[in-house]
Amino acid sequence: MHTYMLILHETPAEYASMSPAQLQDIIQSHQRWAADLAERGLLAGGEKLVDEGGRHLRVKGAEVVASDGPYAEAHDVVGGYYLIKAADDLEAERVARECPHLFGSGWVEVRKIDVLD
DSSP states (O other): OEEEEEEEEEOTHHHHTOOHHHHHHHHHHHHHHHHHHHHTTOEEEEEEOOSSOOEEEEEETTEEEEEEOOOTTOSOEEEEEEEEEESSHHHHHHHHTTOGGGGTTOEEEEEEOOOOO
16 A cells, blocks of 8 residues: 545635635535545545645745745645555545545645655
């Protein structure tokens, strides 16, 4: 089995107009899906990232410069991730196709973890 990261991309502004009940429905759908993955032995981890905050680091000239980000008005940010177990790329994609994040306006990037020994 290999480990894959499902990176959840989203537009933060999409959530600004949602009611608390709609947001709770989204949270519960993720909780149910994660519980199902765990029961099937496929969940290796995952977390939601906070909407605001964080820092971007870049090299400019000979200096590392830090700036705030991501911003709520950003078009595309990483809102969270899952770590899953799958036999191969096709199985990882099949699992990712079930992710509740896809059934909103977000998209999921599937990346295999490269284990460095």
